[in-house]
Amino acid sequence: MIACDIAIIGGGIIGCAIARELSRYSPQTLVVEAANDIACGTTKANGGLIHSGYDPAPGTMKSKVNARGNKLYSAWSKELGFEFKRTGSMVLAFTQSDCAHLQTLLENGRANGVDGLEIIGPERIHELEPQASPDAIQALYCPHTGIVDPFDVAISAAENAAANGVEFLLNAPARSIEQQNDTFILHTPKGDISAKWLINAAGCYADVISDMAGGEHFEIGWRQGNLLVLDKNVTAKSIMPIYPVPTPTTKGVVVMGTVHGNILIGSTAIMREKGDLSCYAADIEELMAGATKLVPSLDVRSSIRQFAGGRAVITDTNDFFIGQSKLQHRLFQAAGIQSPGIASAPAIAEYMVECLRNAGVPLPQNPNFNPIRHAPEDFDIASIEHQDELIQGDPAWGRIVCRCETVPEAEIVAAIHRTPGATSVEGVKRRCRAGMGRCQSGFCQSRVVDILSRELGIAPARVLLENPGSEIVLGPVKGDD
Amino acid sequence: MNEITYDVVVIGGGPAGMAAALKAADAGASTAIVERNAQLGGILRQCIHPGFGLTYFKEELTGPEYAQRFIDRVEDSPIKVYLGSMVLSIHHDDESGTSDVVFMSETGMVTLTAHAVVLAMGCRERTRSEIKIPGSRPAGVFTAGLAQRYINIENLKPGSRFVILGSGDIGLIMARRLALEGFEVEGVYELMPYANGLHRNVKNCLEDFGIPLHLSTTVTRVIGKNRVEAVEVSQVDEQLHPIEGTQHTIPCDALLLSVGLIPENEVSAAAGVKLNPRTRGAVVDESLETTVPGIFSCGNVLHVHDLADNVTREAERAGAAAAAYAAGTLAATSESVPINAGGIASYVVPARLTRGEAAKLFFRVRRPVTRAHVRITVDGATALEGKPRSFIPSIMESFPLPAKLAAAAKESIEISVIEEDDDHE
Numbered sequence: 001m002i003a004c005d006i007a008i009i010g011g012g013i014i015g016c017a018i019a020r021e022l023s024r025y026s027p028q029t030l031v032v033e034a035a036n037d038i039a040c041g042t043t044k045a046n047g048g049l050i051h052s053g054y055d056p057a058p059g060t061m062k063s064k065v066n067a068r069g070n071k072l073y074s075a076w077s078k079e080l081g082f083e084f085k086r087t088g089s090m091v092l093a094f095t096q097s098d099c100a101h102l103q104t105l106l107e108n109g110r111a112n113g114v115d116g117l118e119i120i121g122p123e124r125i126h127e128l129e130p131q132a133s134p135d136a137i138q139a140l141y142c143p144h145t146g147i148v149d150p151f152d153v154a155i156s157a158a159e160n161a162a163a164n165g166v167e168f169l170l171n172a173p174a175r176s177i178e179q180q181n182d183t184f185i186l187h188t189p190k191g192d193i194s195a196k197w198l199i200n201a202a203g204c205y206a207d208v209i210s211d212m213a214g215g216e217h218f219e220i221g222w223r224q225g226n227l228l229v230l231d232k233n234v235t236a237k238s239i240m241p242i243y244p245v246p247t248p249t250t251k252g253v254v255v256m257g258t259v260h261g262n263i264l265i266g267s268t269a270i271m272r273e274k275g276d277l278s279c280y281a282a283d284i285e286e287l288m289a290g291a292t293k294l295v296p297s298l299d300v301r302s303s304i305r306q307f308a309g310g311r312a313v314i315t316d317t318n319d320f321f322i323g324q325s326k327l328q329h330r331l332f333q334a335a336g337i338q339s340p341g342i343a344s345a346p347a348i349a350e351y352m353v354e355c356l357r358n359a360g361v362p363l364p365q366n367p368n369f370n371p372i373r374h375a376p377e378d379f380d381i382a383s384i385e386h387q388d389e390l391i392q393g394d395p396a397w398g399r400i401v402c403r404c405e406t407v408p409e410a411e412i413v414a415a416i417h418r419t420p421g422a423t424s425v426e427g428v429k430r431r432c433r434a435g436m437g438r439c440q441s442g443f444c445q446s447r448v449v450d451i452l453s454r455e456l457g458i459a460p461a462r463v464l465l466e467n468p469g470s471e472i473v474l475g476p477v478k479g480d481d
Numbered sequence: 482m483n484e485i486t487y488d489v490v491v492i493g494g495g496p497a498g499m500a501a502a503l504k505a506a507d508a509g510a511s512t513a514i515v516e517r518n519a520q521l522g523g524i525l526r527q528c529i530h531p532g533f534g535l536t537y538f539k540e541e542l543t544g545p546e547y548a549q550r551f552i553d554r555v556e557d558s559p560i561k562v563y564l565g566s567m568v569l570s571i572h573h574d575d576e577s578g579t580s581d582v583v584f585m586s587e588t589g590m591v592t593l594t595a596h597a598v599v600l601a602m603g604c605r606e607r608t609r610s611e612i613k614i615p616g617s618r619p620a621g622v623f624t625a626g627l628a629q630r631y632i633n634i635e636n637l638k639p640g641s642r643f644v645i646l647g648s649g650d651i652g653l654i655m656a657r658r659l660a661l662e663g664f665e666v667e668g669v670y671e672l673m674p675y676a677n678g679l680h681r682n683v684k685n686c687l688e689d690f691g692i693p694l695h696l697s698t699t700v701t702r703v704i705g706k707n708r709v710e711a712v713e714v715s716q717v718d719e720q721l722h723p724i725e726g727t728q729h730t731i732p733c734d735a736l737l738l739s740v741g742l743i744p745e746n747e748v749s750a751a752a753g754v755k756l757n758p759r760t761r762g763a764v765v766d767e768s769l770e771t772t773v774p775g776i777f778s779c780g781n782v783l784h785v786h787d788l789a790d791n792v793t794r795e796a797e798r799a800g801a802a803a804a805a806y807a808a809g810t811l812a813a814t815s816e817s818v819p820i821n822a823g824g825i826a827s828y829v830v831p832a833r834l835t836r837g838e839a840a841k842l843f844f845r846v847r848r849p850v851t852r853a854h855v856r857i858t859v860d861g862a863t864a865l866e867g868k869p870r871s872f873i874p875s876i877m878e879s880f881p882l883p884a885k886l887a888a889a890a891k892e893s894i895e896i897s898v899i900e901e902d903d904d905h906e
Contacts, residue, residue: 277617277618278615278616278617278702279613279615279616279618280615281613281615281701284613284615303610303611303613304608304610304611305610306610306613307618384583384590387585387590388589388590391585391586391587391588391589391590392589395587395588398565398585398586398587398588398589399565399587400517400567400585403517403567404747406567406569408585438605438747439605439606439608440608440609440610441627442605442606442608442624442626442627443605443627445627446627446630446631446634446635446637449637450635460635460637461637464620465619465620465707466620466707467707468707469706469707469708470619470620470707470708471620471708472620472621472639473631473635473637473638473639474638474639474640474641474734475637475638476636476637476638477632477636477637477638477662478636479636
């Protein structure tokens with residue numbers, strides 16, 4: 001039996017952000033994650049836009065945490081050492097009815113406390129983003145919108161939480177939850193866990209967890225989206241995030257630059273069977289058409305990757321559900337965290353701690369709390385002098401593994417040995433970008449498998465792409481393991 | 482950080498890089514090869530099948546044997562070889578006329594100053610994402626070359642029951658390789674109505690092993706949560722769109738892709754080298770010089786070749802030209818004359834003449850034709866026509882541009898492959 005004070009179910013960006021906020025205090029906190037890595041559900045499969053908060057209807061939970069989350073990102077990125085760029089954004093209007101929508105968004109934004117919003121005309125649009133469609137007649141400009149690598153945020157928060165004493169248990173899906181006196185017992189394949197308080201940050205499965213723990217009953221639907229990444233282009237500049245006018249269920253197909261210099265198009269929004277991570281030809285068509293409407297010069301054929309994710313939508317309310325459960329007072333919900341979940345994550349974490357405190361959960365200060373997590377060395381963006389220094393310190397910095405993203409062996413070894421570290425090829429990719437480039441690991445995959453096998457002390461045939469069952473090779477062609 | 486000067490720096494130590502360096506060194510140029518792997522040989526190291534050297538050495542060799550002939554020669558030459566060295570950038574300095582080549586290696590960051598540079602980085606494989614195959618994204622989807630590396634270099638088994646998409650030469654060779662190892666090969670599926678690889682490979686690798694080739698068929702969905710469980714294939718219409726109702730699910734645990742190669746020119750483009758959108762290789766002249774003075778290109782980084790032997794020959798010309806450039810003996814350039822491809826020729830290399838010299842024009846056709854002929858047009862007038870014959874896309878064709886025509890051309894040259902009507906026969 002593993003005992004802790006607070007168990008957070010789910011190691012996505014919400015679970016990791018809450019874990020990081022809770023690590024300011026002394027209760028023993030454990031993050032219990034069903035998958036083989038943190039940040040590998042919805043967190044890894046979205047655009048990484050830090051929306052500013054003009055979109056949610058005033059009065060909703062989304063409206064409370066989105067604008068605040070956006071503001072917190074500046075401090076979070078500084079403390080946690082992840083890349084965050086405040087790029088600003090535009091919603092383009094092509095028709096008079098679009099223009100009326102812009103007005104609604106502007107009013108929403110003001111009601112939600114988002115300042116600096118402006119409705120601008122074609123001249124200003126092109127000054128701000130020359131690649132935006134010349135057919136746009138108006139735009140809502142927001143200076144606060146930003147971009148991040150969403151999994152990088154979650155991983156940074158998790159590493160900081162771990163450094164401050166939070167434990168992580170992976171491959172531990174909760175099969176059932178028992179209540180004994182004032183304690184929850186979680187039954188997982190990794191053993192039983194006892195916890196006094198439970199935080200439900202289980203993403204698309206938060207409905208199942210709530211039912212298991214005796215909380216409110218709600219249904220979470222899977223609003224699935226396909227996304228498309230374009231190659232880094234040595235000549236094209238990065239693009240300010242450009243949105244179309246939103247619909248009630250989606251902000252529409254957005255074109256944006258990423259913090260690493262790719263262009264990302266995302267995402268479609270279609271209710272699909274829970275867990276469906278497939279890409280669909282019709283979605284890809286929709287993305288390419290939507291993107292070309294916003295940015296006609298975009299070479300959508302230069303796509304190097306398509307992927308899909310599911311937004312966890314509480315179907316009744318379409319809103320976030322954050323706070324103490326009314327049915328089970330030792331359960332705290334962070335459920336239905338669909339878009340703008342990434343943008344809201346720091347504020348959700350902050351709000352969750354407040355809910356715990358209000359509910360009487362003792363939260364003495366952690367005297368050893370250190371808010372700083374240093375970004376790992378990134379060879380690709382280092383100066384040539386620093387690159388040389390790194391190699392002089394350890395020749396593994398001079399051994400190239402991923403040539404598209406210029407990732408040397410030492411960077412991969414470091415990603416494996418971080419806490420929580422990478423244990424899979426995709427885990428390595430999320431932590432240091434090996435395999436994320438235009439050849440999509442055609443060159444480096446066998447080398448990354450080799451390094452994982454060596455560093456983890458397992459046979460190559462046990463190295464996973466992502467989750468158990470995703471072994472890349474089946475064994476030796478000839479001879480024994 | 483080290484800084485060293487050479488007459489010729491060759492980037493890449495595969496068949497192209499070694500041949501270019503050997504020719505440059507023969508001509509008396511101080512020459513270096515910068516190779517990212519720990520050994521010379523490039524992709525040939527994993528091509529353990531025979532079929533190499535038939536035209537260059539007049540004997541049949543395996544890939545490693547073919548490579549070894551050049552490795553031995555490089556070792557006996559004064560060429561300096563930098564192994565485990567990955568070039569990160571090339572900067573051409575207009576004032577000095579030299580180029581700085583920056584690479585990383587276990588010894589540190591190194592800058593080589595070159596009077597001439599030969600680009601010989603080869604190509605990469607097109608991926609699943611580039612052709613946008615729908616479906617899930619489990620383990621078990623490999624480019625054919627990656628699977629070849631796992632089996633031939635790493636002794637690792639990437640699957641047990643395979644579907645191969647694409648009938649390029651690597652796909653065909655891998656089909657046979659898998660069959661020889663006793664793995665199941667369910668079939669090779671090809672989007673086009675014809676095979677993309679060489680005829681000899683269709684015969685030796687598929688027919689002789691009873692592996693079916695399904696033309697006008699493609700993979701329309703990958704199925705499987707963690708590992709590939711099956712793929713869905715569909716027939717395609719004349720516009721290459723999947724035909725609804727022809728879907729067919731094939732259980733397998735691996736999908737290999739042999740769907741094309743892309744010259745690896747990111748470093749070249751960043752150095753200011755103009756690329757041809759058709760070949761994705763550099764725009765070169767009759768000396769294989771790119772649009773950046775003193776930077777030459779050859780082999781698969783210039784355009785995807787059919788045979789290693791042809792890579793070697795082209796690279797030898799680039800190496801000789803680079804040495805001449807470094808020595809100041811390469812003819813001065815004059816007004817550039819563009820060379821265009823027409824008819825069913827999809828591209829031509831070189832894409833321009835800058836010295837008005839004779840050249841061999843290399844091209845491929847877009848689709849197989851039973852009867853067509855080459856026509857060379859100079860400044861809008863037909864100057865030369867070839868004999869009618871058949872053409873197929875898998876063969877890299879060539880046609881000579883005689884010195885007289887090259888010298889006479891003022892505005893433009895076009896090489897067209899003109900399909901002849903059946904009733905002309």
